[in-house]
Amino acid sequence: MSGSDQVSKFYAYVDSHQEDFVQRLVHAVGYRSISSDQTKEGRNQVIEMGHWLRDQLAQFVVKPEDAELVELVIPDKTDLNLPPLVLARIGEDLQKKTVLVYGHYDVQPVGGWEAANPDNPNAFKLGTTDKEKLIGRGATDDKGPIMGWLNVLEAHKSIADDLGKPLAEILPVNIRFLFEGMEESSSVGLEKWINEEVKKTDKGWFKRVDCVCITDVYWLTTHRPSLTYGLRGIAFFSIDIEGATTDLHSGSFGRMVHEPMTDLVKLFSVLVETNGVIFKEVEEMVPEPTPAERKEYEDLKYEVSDLLQDIGNPVELDGKGVDLIMGRMRYPSLSIHGIKGAFDTITAAIPHNISGRFSIRLVGEQTPQKVFDIVDKFLRKEFDNLKSKNKMSLALETSGMPWVGNKDHWNFQAAHAAIQAVHDVAPVYARDGGSIPIVLTLEQALGGKNVLLLSMGKSDDGAHSLHEKLDRDNYFKGTKVYGTYLYELAKQDAS
Amino acid sequence: MSGSDQVSKFYAYVDSHQEDFVQRLVHAVGYRSISSDQTKEGRNQVIEMGHWLRDQLAQFVVKPEDAELVELVIPDKTDLNLPPLVLARIGEDLQKKTVLVYGHYDVQPVGGWEAANPDNPNAFKLGTTDKEKLIGRGATDDKGPIMGWLNVLEAHKSIADDLGKPLAEILPVNIRFLFEGMEESSSVGLEKWINEEVKKTDKGWFKRVDCVCITDVYWLTTHRPSLTYGLRGIAFFSIDIEGATTDLHSGSFGRMVHEPMTDLVKLFSVLVETNGVIFKEVEEMVPEPTPAERKEYEDLKYEVSDLLQDIGNPVELDGKGVDLIMGRMRYPSLSIHGIKGAFDTITAAIPHNISGRFSIRLVGEQTPQKVFDIVDKFLRKEFDNLKSKNKMSLALETSGMPWVGNKDHWNFQAAHAAIQAVHDVAPVYARDGGSIPIVLTLEQALGGKNVLLLSMGKSDDGAHSLHEKLDRDNYFKGTKVYGTYLYELAKQDAS
Numbered sequence: 001m002s003g004s005d006q007v008s009k010f011y012a013y014v015d016s017h018q019e020d021f022v023q024r025l026v027h028a029v030g031y032r033s034i035s036s037d038q039t040k041e042g043r044n045q046v047i048e049m050g051h052w053l054r055d056q057l058a059q060f061v062v063k064p065e066d067a068e069l070v071e072l073v074i075p076d077k078t079d080l081n082l083p084p085l086v087l088a089r090i091g092e093d094l095q096k097k098t099v100l101v102y103g104h105y106d107v108q109p110v111g112g113w114e115a116a117n118p119d120n121p122n123a124f125k126l127g128t129t130d131k132e133k134l135i136g137r138g139a140t141d142d143k144g145p146i147m148g149w150l151n152v153l154e155a156h157k158s159i160a161d162d163l164g165k166p167l168a169e170i171l172p173v174n175i176r177f178l179f180e181g182m183e184e185s186s187s188v189g190l191e192k193w194i195n196e197e198v199k200k201t202d203k204g205w206f207k208r209v210d211c212v213c214i215t216d217v218y219w220l221t222t223h224r225p226s227l228t229y230g231l232r233g234i235a236f237f238s239i240d241i242e243g244a245t246t247d248l249h250s251g252s253f254g255r256m257v258h259e260p261m262t263d264l265v266k267l268f269s270v271l272v273e274t275n276g277v278i279f280k281e282v283e284e285m286v287p288e289p290t291p292a293e294r295k296e297y298e299d300l301k302y303e304v305s306d307l308l309q310d311i312g313n314p315v316e317l318d319g320k321g322v323d324l325i326m327g328r329m330r331y332p333s334l335s336i337h338g339i340k341g342a343f344d345t346i347t348a349a350i351p352h353n354i355s356g357r358f359s360i361r362l363v364g365e366q367t368p369q370k371v372f373d374i375v376d377k378f379l380r381k382e383f384d385n386l387k388s389k390n391k392m393s394l395a396l397e398t399s400g401m402p403w404v405g406n407k408d409h410w411n412f413q414a415a416h417a418a419i420q421a422v423h424d425v426a427p428v429y430a431r432d433g434g435s436i437p438i439v440l441t442l443e444q445a446l447g448g449k450n451v452l453l454l455s456m457g458k459s460d461d462g463a464h465s466l467h468e469k470l471d472r473d474n475y476f477k478g479t480k481v482y483g484t485y486l487y488e489l490a491k492q493d494a495s
Numbered sequence: 496m497s498g499s500d501q502v503s504k505f506y507a508y509v510d511s512h513q514e515d516f517v518q519r520l521v522h523a524v525g526y527r528s529i530s531s532d533q534t535k536e537g538r539n540q541v542i543e544m545g546h547w548l549r550d551q552l553a554q555f556v557v558k559p560e561d562a563e564l565v566e567l568v569i570p571d572k573t574d575l576n577l578p579p580l581v582l583a584r585i586g587e588d589l590q591k592k593t594v595l596v597y598g599h600y601d602v603q604p605v606g607g608w609e610a611a612n613p614d615n616p617n618a619f620k621l622g623t624t625d626k627e628k629l630i631g632r633g634a635t636d637d638k639g640p641i642m643g644w645l646n647v648l649e650a651h652k653s654i655a656d657d658l659g660k661p662l663a664e665i666l667p668v669n670i671r672f673l674f675e676g677m678e679e680s681s682s683v684g685l686e687k688w689i690n691e692e693v694k695k696t697d698k699g700w701f702k703r704v705d706c707v708c709i710t711d712v713y714w715l716t717t718h719r720p721s722l723t724y725g726l727r728g729i730a731f732f733s734i735d736i737e738g739a740t741t742d743l744h745s746g747s748f749g750r751m752v753h754e755p756m757t758d759l760v761k762l763f764s765v766l767v768e769t770n771g772v773i774f775k776e777v778e779e780m781v782p783e784p785t786p787a788e789r790k791e792y793e794d795l796k797y798e799v800s801d802l803l804q805d806i807g808n809p810v811e812l813d814g815k816g817v818d819l820i821m822g823r824m825r826y827p828s829l830s831i832h833g834i835k836g837a838f839d840t841i842t843a844a845i846p847h848n849i850s851g852r853f854s855i856r857l858v859g860e861q862t863p864q865k866v867f868d869i870v871d872k873f874l875r876k877e878f879d880n881l882k883s884k885n886k887m888s889l890a891l892e893t894s895g896m897p898w899v900g901n902k903d904h905w906n907f908q909a910a911h912a913a914i915q916a917v918h919d920v921a922p923v924y925a926r927d928g929g930s931i932p933i934v935l936t937l938e939q940a941l942g943g944k945n946v947l948l949l950s951m952g953k954s955d956d957g958a959h960s961l962h963e964k965l966d967r968d969n970y971f972k973g974t975k976v977y978g979t980y981l982y983e984l985a986k987q988d989a990s
Contacts, residue, residue, distance in 0.1 A: 245806065247960075252928050252929055256823050265763035269760045317752060333745065336756035336760060342839075348729075433748070433749055
């Protein structure tokens with residue numbers, strides 16, 4: 001059977017098994033695998049999902065030990081076990097390329113979901129009555145994509161059985177699956193495991209991996225597929241301000257003492273302008289775009305209406321789509337998240353020890369440490385100008401480097417061709433505003449192997465929100481794209 | 496027996512019953528009467544304290560019905576009963592003046608007390624081992640003062656028994672007690688009851704009241720007694736800012752949308768300066784002090800060290816005591832308390848709908864409504880300048896008018912003489928920075944009868960804090976001052 005015959009059979013299988021695939025996602029969404037749930041029952045649901053996923057993969061591997069669970073060592077004080085890594089390997093053919101596929105089976109919390117979804121009140125019961133959308137927690141982030149890979153395997157197993165051949169033989173590439181259960185909770189333990197594994201002389205589990213495909217990402221818009229080749233970095237900061245030794249009554253002490261909240265809002269207010277521009281020293285680290293670069297962003301044809309679909313109210317920063325999308329992709333951003341130690345109810349107290357939390361998304365040459373040094377110097381100067389007797393200090397909390405991959409690599413070309421084949425349109429090349437530390441971790445651990453971010457869902461899928469969904473069409477076509485990508489990988493000249 | 500003989504006997508009784516009085520306070524502090532506790536058991540503890548207090552007062556009244564509990568109608572949605580008002584009347588002599596005494600038997604919450612007080616870990620078990628301090632929740636606010644009044648009654652009952660006369664006959668004035676159990680929770684229901692009572696043709700329970708004495712206040716410093724004749728008013732505000740229809744991921748949407756937190760901190764930052772000065776339009780409502788007025792404040796001899804005792808760290812606004820105390824007494828102040836809808840933990844979200852909370856303490860002509868109008872106009876202008884597409888609105892929440900009483904009234908002169916007699920020093924006349932709505936409520940309901948704020952505890956007693964205490968010396972001398980005040984009231988020419 002020729003490659004294209006096999007692809008046709010694969011598409012036919014996907015088309016005729018849509019309801020089965022939906023039921024697979026129904027089952028997966030059914031696990032309350034919230035990794036941030038610190039109760040024992042909560043954590044057990046994540047672990048249970050990991051076990052089920054391993055069992056699913058076990059149907060497709062050659063030897064039973066090729067689908068395994070890796071228990072991670074607990075690095076913190078909690079007495080909860082970490083959810084296991086789920087690993088599977090299919091194919092050991094030295095003539096084929098080997099692709100590493102990454103995804104995660106844990107999800108975000110669902111507080112408020114019921115009120116937000118009267119028609120689909122249970123976040124863990126996938127809503128399937130809508131003709132277009134599959135509604136539920138994890139539908140798009142990241143259970144849909146993982147189920148997409150299982151769909152690909154199931155279809156090819158059927159084709160292999162028809163041919164009386166082993167699955168591994170008919171697959172165009174060797175595949176390594178790496179699924180984690182702590183992605184929504186800082187991927188605790190994963191980086192350590194990866195870095196220990198690649199220290200092994202044969203690079204351990206990552207032996208002979210040629211490229212990486214990560215499916216934890218979304219289309220740039222709702223109407224055209226995209227490939228993601230860049231991510232902003234992230235630096236979380238806290239400004240701590242200490243005043244009196246205890247909270248004071250504002251009646252007795254108002255206008256007698258320096259109030260930490262007054263200092264904090266003044267510092268916050270000079271960090272960023274209403275139009276999103278950060279203070280000068282941070283902006284100066286980013287060169288203005290060349291006309292050619294601006295043209296690239298114009299070619300994305302991102303429209304204000306694309307953003308409005310995602311944000312609901314018309315609070316966009318700019319009138320032009322190109323400026324908006326450049327704000328996300330190639331400029332740093334600063335968001336103030338909240339204040340620890342203050343009061344959100346009516347109270348007469350002057351908070352005495354507060355911690356203001358903000359983050360900066362990083363691009364280009366902006367490393368967390370470089371930006372920390374600049375922010376620290378800036379805030380010290382501003383605080384000195386305030387002439388406050390309170391004490392101020394700045395701390396860098398979690399952080400991650402910005403990343404731009406090589407979008408001209410054959411890994412991207414394979415994905416490009418797969419999208420063209422399935423969607424009949426070329427993908428747009430996008431940089432995402434978020435930060436996915438696993439991308440840089442894998443790229444570095446694998447000595448610079450190309451990492452592709454291949455999306456299944458749309459920009460309005462609402463990952464993390466109380467309206468998370470995955471369009472049926474994206475689920476089925478995404479499954480086809482994943483499978484086609486494997487064939488296209490095989491065709492690439494990797495010499 | 497002459498008046499002065501009787502006073503001597505009263506002092507002797509206080510001196511010889513110190514341990515009994517301490518035990519009375521131990522018992523009173525033992526009730527967990529936290530009015531903000533919205534559980535049924537919590538509320539029941541407040542109610543139980545009210546019943547005990549009524550029973551205590553019942554020992555001293557003429558007829559049983561002269562000590563009564565008033566059930567307040569519940570004005571809100573909670574299904575908890577309100578704690579009762581505890582009323583008692585002693586004396587109906589038309590030849591004597593009638594004084595109304597107000598206090599409250601509920602207390603503030605105690606979260607964190609145990610960690611803050613390793614030597615006195617139970618806030619409701621009065622710490623009595625310290626030679627100077629009685630440590631516990633409610634010791635100074637306001638159970639100590641209420642027990643002081645019970646001490647006065649007990650001493651005089653003993654004197655009356657010795658003389659074979661009724662208590663009411665030997666007391667120099669008629670007394671009306673009004674103790675509430677919701678003071679720390681906005682005095683729910685009290686104002687309504689007072690205003691209905693005074694509508695009665697004979698003015699109901701307030702019949703023939705000549706003056707009022709409120710004991711819910713503290714010395715200006717730690718070293719000299721004071722009488723309080725003024726209070727700042729209060730206006731609580733919330734600035735609401737609405738952006739997108741949902742919280743957004745700062746990675747995906749940072750630098751694409753107007754962020755409500757950015758707008759809010761910019762508005763907060765122009766409301767008040769680091770030195771405590773509020774924006775111009777609010778400051779302009781307050782005339783500068785005349786040299787004579789400044790002299791009055793200088794005569795208080797308030798020192799920076801007095802403030803440092805209360806606040807712990809050296810974060811005072813000014814280098815001079817007189818400027819500090821004028822900041823509390825005669826200038827408005829603005830405190831930012833916190834933000835509702837933001838996050839105090841590490842999160843990547845852009846909060847979409849937030850509410851910033853602040854309050855302004857009012858003086859002189861500053862009514863809550865006048866100041867609201869000024870703040871609203873100011874913030875609208877500032878918000879327009881920001882050119883944000885978010886929506887902003889300002890709301891006035893709870894509020895109270897500023898108050899300055901007549902410190903030359905005979906009610907104050909009686910208290911002045913009592914303090915001089917017991918402490919051998921004249922009191923300083925102070926205005927407090929806080930707000931006690933019951934003062935204005937009673938003054939207005941009683942058609943302008945003089946209201947005196949007579950303190951028992953010191954400035955460092957830490958009402959509301961996790962280090963609340965009452966000095967033994969203040970408890971015993973305060974009891975003597977209360978009793979002496981009654982004799983001095985009787986001497987005053989009220990014509």
